[in-house]
Amino acid sequence: xxxxxxxxxxxxxxxxxxxxxxxxxxxxxxxxxxxxxxxxxxxxxxxxxxxxxxxxxxxxxxxxxxxxxxxxxxxxxxxxxxxxxxxxxxxxxxxxxxxxxxxxxxxxxxxxxxxxxxxxxxxxxxxxxxxxxxxxxxxxxxxxxxxxxxxxxxxxxxxxxxxxxxxxxxxxxxxxxxxxxxxxxxxxxxxxxxxxxxxxxxxxxxxxxxxxxxxxxxxxxxxxxxxxxxxxxxxxxxxxxxxxxxxxxxxxxxxxxxxxxxxxxxxxxxxxxxxxxxxxxxxxxxxxxxxxxxxxxxxxxxxxxxxxxxxxxxxxxxxxxxxxxxxxxxxxxxxxxxxxxxxxxxxxxxxxxxxxxxxxxxxxxx
Numbered sequence: 001x002x003x004x005x006x007x008x009x010x011x012x013x014x015x016x017x018x019x020x021x022x023x024x025x026x027x028x029x030x031x032x033x034x035x036x037x038x039x040x041x042x043x044x045x046x047x048x049x050x051x052x053x054x055x056x057x058x059x060x061x062x063x064x065x066x067x068x069x070x071x072x073x074x075x076x077x078x079x080x081x082x083x084x085x086x087x088x089x090x091x092x093x094x095x096x097x098x099x100x101x102x103x104x105x106x107x108x109x110x111x112x113x114x115x116x117x118x119x120x121x122x123x124x125x126x127x128x129x130x131x132x133x134x135x136x137x138x139x140x141x142x143x144x145x146x147x148x149x150x151x152x153x154x155x156x157x158x159x160x161x162x163x164x165x166x167x168x169x170x171x172x173x174x175x176x177x178x179x180x181x182x183x184x185x186x187x188x189x190x191x192x193x194x195x196x197x198x199x200x201x202x203x204x205x206x207x208x209x210x211x212x213x214x215x216x217x218x219x220x221x222x223x224x225x226x227x228x229x230x231x232x233x234x235x236x237x238x239x240x241x242x243x244x245x246x247x248x249x250x251x252x253x254x255x256x257x258x259x260x261x262x263x264x265x266x267x268x269x270x271x272x273x274x275x276x277x278x279x280x281x282x283x284x285x286x287x288x289x290x291x292x293x294x295x296x297x298x299x300x301x302x303x304x305x306x307x308x309x310x311x312x313x314x315x316x317x318x319x320x321x322x323x324x325x326x327x328x329x330x331x332x333x334x335x336x337x338x339x340x341x342x343x344x345x346x347x348x349x350x351x352x353x354x355x356x357x358x359x360x361x362x363x364x365x366x
Contacts, residue, residue, distance in 0.1 A: 111317055
């Protein structure tokens with residue numbers, strides 16, 4: 001087989017999300033052919049790509065249709081995609097910025113944001129987590145770093161705040177800067193100033209993804225973030241309850257307004273159902289059923305998954321060991337599947353697919 005024949009064969013293999021072939025997308029590199037030994041690399045759009053096995057199987061099948069004797073060796077590389085062109089602006093080393101929002105408090109937004117960051121990092125991506133909930137920070141609790149303080153570093157004559165590192169990701173929260181026993185009683189301008197400092201004075205370095213845990217509702221912090229940071233997309237967290245869904249609608253509507261417009265990557269439903277540890281196959285819909293899916297359908301948004309109400313998720317957060325680090329396979333599986341859908345949605349947005357096209361692809365390939 002010649003290189004031209006190999007590329008022609010791989011030109012029939014479609015990337016399931018981007019709907020173009022691997023050769024057109026320039027995803028094939030490092031081709032080496034020695035008799036029947038054929039090796040090449042497939043460059044993924046993200047280290048967190050959940051479609052590796054399908055791409056491998058399809059590529060091997062395409063090559064063997066040309067030469068059934070071929071022994072195919074495939075290596076995966078990753079190059080996280082980004083739409084950012086403002087490399088001299090804020091967070092210039094960050095490729096994708098994900099804002100995790102909710103219309104109301106108490107829906108588990110911080111737990112979802114923390115485990116999303118960990119699930120993406122588990123795949124090999126470089127990830128940071130910014131706690132932008134100034135009045136009710138919780139990231140320092142979820143990650144077991146209560147009482148710790150970030151250090152200051154000097155680079156090129158400027159002082160920088162060095163984020164803490166825990167479980168392989170970088171963390172910053174106002175909970176690391178103030179005494180837990182003291183309430184943060186700040187007016188809007190002071191809060192906005194603190195958020196800008198988290199963006200401009202924290203040394204985040206080079207990241208594939210920065211997850212921002214936003215405060216609940218719609219207010220000053222949301223405006224500051226959206227006007228200061230080039231957000232790639234927004235993930236909306238809700239529960240199945242009618243009152244939570246009503247507030248989630250407001251959160252979705254906020255990001256369609258002029259001056260704040262940001263693509264919504266999708267909606268995730270937390271506390272979807274209760275599964276007791278002793279009855280792992282049972283599902284009890286304590287707060288209603290399919291509310292998140294119906295809301296996503298109403299707004300023509302991708303539905304990114306259901307997170308069950310599991311005791312281990314709550315216990316892990318209380319002791320600083322998030323579910324992705326714990327040993328409950330059901331909880332971990334739910335967050336991994338959710339994260340897979342989220343990073344696929346980001347990759348498709350970066351490929352300039354419309355939100356409707358992203359939703360259609362995620363519906364076809366749940």
